[in-house]
Amino acid sequence: MVERWSDDCLTIAWAWNVGNHLGRAILRKDMKHAILLGAVALAGMGLINPPDRKDKVVHTDAEWRRLLTPEQYRVLRQAGTEQAFTGKYWNNHEAGKYLCAACGLALFDSKTKFESGTGWPSFWQPIAASRVETKGDQSLGMTRNEVVCARCGGHLGHVFDDGPKPTGLRYCMNSVSLKFVPAKPVPASH
Numbered sequence: 001m002v003e004r005w006s007d008d009c010l011t012i013a014w015a016w017n018v019g020n021h022l023g024r025a026i027l028r029k030d031m032k033h034a035i036l037l038g039a040v041a042l043a044g045m046g047l048i049n050p051p052d053r054k055d056k057v058v059h060t061d062a063e064w065r066r067l068l069t070p071e072q073y074r075v076l077r078q079a080g081t082e083q084a085f086t087g088k089y090w091n092n093h094e095a096g097k098y099l100c101a102a103c104g105l106a107l108f109d110s111k112t113k114f115e116s117g118t119g120w121p122s123f124w125q126p127i128a129a130s131r132v133e134t135k136g137d138q139s140l141g142m143t144r145n146e147v148v149c150a151r152c153g154g155h156l157g158h159v160f161d162d163g164p165k166p167t168g169l170r171y172c173m174n175s176v177s178l179k180f181v182p183a184k185p186v187p188a189s190h
């Protein structure tokens with residue numbers, strides 16, 4: 001806490017100092033100096049920006065409409081649900097990883113996929129807890145936990161507590177929100 005506070009003080013002092021010099025350079029009409037100080041300020045702002053914020057994938061609604069197919073947009077951006085047993089992956093048994101269809105973040109591994117009998121691809125655990133976020137969802141008269149991609153916020157599906165061991169969780173996903181990437185085949189030995 002103290003460290004954070006002193007960091008903030010240093011940042012403010014640094015910004016004030018650079019800003020002060022920049023202002024004086026502009027007043028002196030010393031453009032060479034002003035451009036140099038402006039570049040220092042921009043570089044500093046890049047350093048101050050926390051790295052986790054840079055990692056987020058953010059698009060406007062119009063951009064998402066352009067980037068996604070209509071069905072992907074309906075599910076990922078409007079929290080829709082694909083019809084059971086119609087998606088590409090509920091019956092996929094290949095080894096590989098399932099990425100977010102919107103931003104490409106690796107979300108689930110085939111090693112944690114199981115037969116839920118629901119008609120939606122189901123997993124008992126994401127690749128890392130930080131890859132997904134869950135939030136309460138009261139829609140359709142039910143209380144469920146919505147699962148979204150931690151990087152782009154795209155709707156993936158819901159998580160329930162009736163899954164298999166070891167977690168007891170069932171991540172019920174929409175195929176349309178995922179992109180399957182098969183594992184590289186092991187080279188045959190001679």
Ligand code: FE
Nearest residue numbers: 100103149152
């Ligand atoms: Fe994503």
